[in-house]
Amino acid sequence: MNERLEACKKALEKNHFTVRTFETKEEALEAFLADVAVDETVGFGGSITTRELGIPEALMARGSAVYSHWENTGLTKPEALFKAMTSDVYVCSANAITSAGEIINIDGTGNRLAALCYGHKRVYIIAGVNKLAGSTEEAMLRIKNVACPMNTQRLKKATPCAAVGHCMNCDSPDRICNGTLILNRKMGGQEYIVYLVNEKLGY
Numbered sequence: 013m014n015e016r017l018e019a020c021k022k023a024l025e026k027n028h029f030t031v032r033t034f035e036t037k038e039e040a041l042e043a044f045l046a047d048v049a050v051d052e053t054v055g056f057g058g059s060i061t062t063r064e065l066g067i068p069e070a071l072m073a074r075g076s077a078v079y080s081h082w083e084n085t086g087l088t089k090p091e092a093l094f095k096a097m098t099s100d101v102y103v104c105s106a107n108a109i110t111s112a113g114e115i116i117n118i119d120g121t122g123n124r125l126a127a128l129c130y131g132h133k134r135v136y137i138i139a140g141v142n143k144l145a146g147s148t149e150e151a152m153l154r155i156k157n158v159a160c161p162m163n164t165q166r167l168k169k170a171t172p173c174a175a176v177g178h179c180m181n182c183d184s185p186d187r188i189c190n191g192t193l194i195l196n197r198k199m200g201g202q203e204y205i206v207y208l209v210n211e212k213l214g215y
């Protein structure tokens with residue numbers, strides 16, 4: 013196992029997150045499907061990582077209820093966002109995890125940040141090795157200058173970062189980074205399971 017991943021696991025555990033490590037995304041998917049009961053409802057945040065694992069399709073194929081605004085679940089986008097807020101299980105990725113075991117996410121809408129804090133039996137945060145950062149400052153630089161430009165390009169947003177590939181701290185109506193959540197420690201009313209995968213996943 014990657015030394016950085018092991019160090020990150022220890023740091024997260026010190027902050028009272030439950031952590032599991034995996035060599036491949038296939039192993040992580042298998043563990044997730046074993047962890048989550050068929051009759052538990054599963055809400056999703058916007059996350060390339062969880063789609064690279066194939067989690068929504070696998071859940072739907074076995075008959076689990078999925079609340080997602082990316083997949084065709086028969087729900088409108090507002091319905092899917094709302095139901096995901098109170099699903100039994102919530103799953104998303106992290107924009108970055110620091111060497112101090114802090115989990116950082118930035119949102120444009122706020123659904124993912126709100127869902128990460130409270131309201132589920134379990135929250136799963138799945139992150140590839142590319143999401144590991146050193147300090148909080150390094151993590152923010154990575155998010156603003158790597159993750160955000162890739163996301164704005166993918167979403168075809170009219171933001172400066174989509175055009176130039178780095179953050180210009182814009183006032184664009186299309187801005188995707190309106191709020192930042194740093195989980196310094198496990199939130200008191202929420203259980204978290206972090207899956208660290210020794211592969212590059214998402215942005």
Ligand code: SF4
Nearest residue numbers: 160173179180181182
């Ligand atoms: S503030 Fe604007 S330019 Fe900077 S990352 Fe966010 S959307 Fe892109």
